[in-house]
Amino acid sequence: MAIEHFDIFIIGTGNAGKHVAYDAVEAGKKVAIVDNREYGGTCANRGCDPKKVLVGITEVLERSRDLSGKGINDLPTVNWADLIKFKNTFTGAVPFTTERKLDKLGIKMYHQSPKFIDEHTLSVEGKTVTADKIIIATGNIPLELKIPGREHVLISDDFLELKELPESMLFIGAGYIGMEFAHIAARCGVNVTMVDINDRILSNFDENLSKYLQENSEQIGINFVFKARATSVEKLRKNYRVTVNQDGETKELKAEMVFNTAGRVPSIEDLELEKGNVAFTKRGITVNEYMQSTTNPNVYACGDVAASNSLPLTPTAHQEARVVSKNVLKGENYLKLDLPPTPSVVFTQPQLATVGYNEKEAREQGYDIVVKEENVPSWFNSKRMNQNCYAFKTIVDKKTGYILGAHLLSWDAAETINMFVMAMCGNLDVNTLKGMIFTYPSWSYDIKSMI
Structure with missing residues (x-):
């Protein structure tokens, strides 16, 4: 049987893998992609997106209970079966629509975990394929509990x-x-x-x-x-x-x-990376600043599976995929990974969000800092919703006035934290922020009192 050759072979169909695939096709490359699960990746099928749909109903429940007796008389009840049906309207078509788009672009698709044979060669679905460049974007999987039962x-x-x-x-x-x-x-x-x-x-x-x-x-x-x-x-x-x-x-x-x-760990167990001379640790594929394998220059990794020191988040996966695309298509040292301040959020209620340094990290970096920390359930935005949990901590460089870190706990923390991200990326100091006009009374308006 003839060995089929591709310019680029991508392992993983989540946000990172798809991004590289689309860029490669646009550049006129012969592309193949593979996944051992349903196409579309973790975030869209079984991660961020469906989880946030379920979170939505808890926001309604929380808000209603907080305002019970404050104008709300009858509390809502949960119909879990209906909620899951609603969630399925977001996830049900993801594999089909993903495959349809990839097929329309002329991308060859496989549905089995591949294994490395050598630095350029893979075995997949009983076939042998070779590729000039191999992209690993398999994401993370749950850490196995090694306990009886x-x-x-x-x-x-x-x-x-x-x-x-x-x-x-x-x-x-x-x-x-x-x-x-x-x-x-x-x-x-x-x-x-x-x-x-x-x-x-x-x-x-x-x-x-x-x-x-x-x-x-x-x-x-x-x-x-x-x-x-x-x-x-x-x-x-x-x-x-x-x-x-x-x-x-x-x-x-x-x-x-x-x-x-x-916790979660890199999904690399089935790839037989040793045969492909692809170095890895428990954190994932070992890559350089160009997202290239440090031991096999034909291999790149992006997303959660890459040991790149970035947070395992969908936005960072997109950024890493962009870097991989540029280096694979324009030259292997074309673009370095340079991530801006990256926010992270826990979608509990209230939400917990963070960006930048914590207090210890800022001091370890040698900054002379101003730390402002308060628990402020008495602030208007919390009181109007009859909530008892609203807190923040900000870390500011005393010399420049730049924000080094922000940590929020509130109903709207996932959105409000983005204001701090913009300030940090735009090098806006505290005085500049305080001089801006924000909508009032909004959660974002509160950041003026946090710095």
């Missing part, structure tokens, strides 16, 4: 497909994925327990703001078990029993469903 543990994919909600859930891991799904479940009436090996939630976010969010989460009924490591899961008649080790003491917890939200 792990076959009983569900993942976020399963949560998004639940036909009905159980009475109780237990989440192993209180990072952003666990917290987002826990808030959805708890606000829909599920009894939620969260287990984490750390002593608090969201260890990568500001400690004080995370503490406020934790307290708010406890108010809606979420139970936290910290400094605890899950050691086994056992199926009972109705529930599952999760055994944890907490400070040397064994405890048993029970829930109808158990979810693994302990």
